[in-house]
Amino acid sequence: MANEVPWFVWEVPHAFVSLNFTTHLHDATMVKTFVNAYHNNEETIKQVIDKLEGKSEFKGGHNDLVWTDKWQAKL
Known part of the structure; x- marks a missing residue:
């Protein structure tokens, strides 16, 4: 992702919506x-x-598989 990494998420509140890519959290x-x-x-x-x-x-529920075994995603 290089320069596209959203470094600014710590400065401005963000919501990330992934469409049709179930492991997107791994990259963000x-x-x-x-x-x-x-x-x-x-x-x-x-x-x-x-x-x-x-x-x-x-109405959906959480799915533990989206964490993709990354401890960083749970911080």
């Missing part, structure tokens, strides 16, 4: 809010935005 372990949406179709994107805006509630 410093992000404090991570949403794994699992699909990149139009409806999924709409639903993620609605949930982030509080228009509907999150």
Whole structure:
């Protein structure tokens, strides 16, 4: 990721949404809010935005596999 690494996540609050890439957290372990949406179709994107805006509630559960055995992701 080199220059694209989001070093600024410590200075400005961020939410990271991964669409259709289940192990994205492995590349961005410093992000404090991570949403794994699992699909990149139009409806999924709409639903993620609605949930982030509080228009509907999150109904999914956590999946321990997203940690990809990285202790840094749990900090």
